[in-house]
Amino acid sequence: MSRIVVIGDAMLDVVVRPEEPLVARSDTPSRVRFSRGGSAANMAVALAAHHEVMFVGVVGNDEPGEMFIRELEAAGVRAQVQVAEGSTGVVVAVVDDEGQRAMMTDRGVNLLLCMESVEAALDRPFDHLHVSGYTILESATRDLASSALDMARTRGASTSVDACSAGPLVKLGASAFLRAAGGITMLFANEEESLLLSNSPDVAAAGVALAQAGDEVVITRGRHGAIVVRGDHVWAQPARDVEVVDTTGAGDAATGGYLSARLSGLDCEGALMLAMESASNVVRGLGARG
DSSP states (O other): OOEEEEEOOOEEEEEEEESSOOOTTSOOOEEEEEEEEOHHHHHHHHHHTTSEEEEEEEEESSHHHHHHHHHHHHTTOEEEEEEESSOOEEEEEEEOTTSOEEEEEEOGGGGGOOHHHHHHHHTSOOSEEEEEHHHHHSHHHHHHHHHHHHHHHHTTOEEEEEOOOHHHHHHHOHHHHHHHTTTEEEEEEEHHHHHHHHTOSSHHHHHHHHTTTEEEEEEEOGGGOEEEEETTEEEEEOOOOOOOSOOTTHHHHHHHHHHHHHHTTOOHHHHHHHHHHHHHHHHTSSSTTO
16 A cells, blocks of 8 residues: 555535536526535545555634535545635536536635645655645645645656646646656556647657656547557556546546556556546546546
8 A cells, every 4th residue: 555645626526417408598407416516636536445545634613624524524535624714616518418517616725725735744754645736726825736746756756647627727838847756657548638749649659758848648538548658658548438428527537546556566557447447437427536
């Protein structure tokens, strides 16, 4: 069992799947779910099934913040969470008939994460540090993320980063993102993010190019599964053939399952198979927990 620290956003997820075409200026029958969310928190929960995990982030002094902490700890994650004056972050995901979603995000107090909280978490013994890409993409926390990764490397721990979101990545630029995340052990990205980060024409080329930024690169491809690139080796796995209700959290489940398996000693191929199983469990239901 590894000791893992995860740094990232604390969010409330509100997932909406309309059951009929949207009607302007009127009501549209929909399925709506809300729960603890956030890419890093989803990763922490996936890891906590087999490892000792601490989550570091910020919530507001409100009911969603209390719910976030309560649900995270119920999942077996130790929550080292700042409570700040203001609102906990919220993301509203509107899901279409194919399970794909558009997200509207209010990051709330997440920008207030302070270095003291990070240093307190990293002052304890740990084996691996995962930093959410959102922490790098936001200028208010970018230096903090880089410093945390530097501290982990100094202490001999392995590290990982998830690119997280294509839109903010375009605004920041690939070189700035990779520079801030420099020297990581493992990089996670979806297909669109990998092409942006590598300026490559296809996923295979992107994996090879990005393997220079991290020892191991995992690229999730939605319905096409995922690939892993490590050195000169490439592994691929198809997505499982299941009914897709909602893809919210599927990428986090896949990357969390993969990282958990690798830290438990499984090889890349075996870890990738488990990652696809983890993702298939999530897409069957509405919301990040399936």
